[in-house]
Amino acid sequence: MKYTLSFGYINIINDNIAEVLVDEGVEMSLEMCEEYDEFLHSHFHGPYAVLVNRIHNYKMSYETRLHIASHQDLVAIGVVSYNNHDSDEVAKLLQQRKIDNLNLKEFHGLDMGRGKAIAWLERELSTVNANTNS
Template identity: 50%
Template sequence: MIFDLSFGKINIINNNIAEVLVDEGVIFTLEMCEEYDAFLLEQFPEKFAILNNKIHKFSYTYEANLHIASLENLIAVAVVTYDKNSYLQSQNYKKLRLQDHWLLKEFSGFKMGREQALEWLEAVLADSMIKR
């Protein structure tokens, strides 16, 4: 099921994975983070994971970078990139949020990255359910 939000679309893949597709040129703000968080909390009361499919170019404000993806039940984030700039942006983001100890992994969109990302997220979620 696909939902339209102010910054793009969220595709609910299954009971615990959401794919995020941010629109071209969006500057993701703290207010958008709040909208994003409220939506995810409503959809996923239990552990879940995010597939950030970076088809379009977009950016984050500094405040949004510090806040995004900080929900307690968020287990892992997979990022699918399609160019070097998006990959580097993802690497910088990971460095900025090292203290969060996230499970974050990048995949190339040109090498079956979306499918690999989904497989990785499903494995991480399965492992987290075993450790309950």
């Protein structure tokens, strides 16, 4: 299922993975981040993962960088990057959020990154589910 939000859209890949695609030229504000959080909270109950597919160029405000990926049920984030700028943005986010120890992994879109990211997210979720059921 594809859902349109003010900043782009979210594809629900399966029961516990969402793919986020931000529109070209958007600057993600804290309000957009809250809209994103509300959407995820209303669609996922329990552990979930997010695939960020950076097919467009966009920016995140400083406040958004500090707030994004803070939901307690978020297990893992896979980011599909397509160029050096995208990779720099991922590195910048990881540096700013170093203390949070985000479970975030980058994949390269020109190297089947989306499929690899989904497989990794599924493994991360299965690990959490296995630990929960033990």
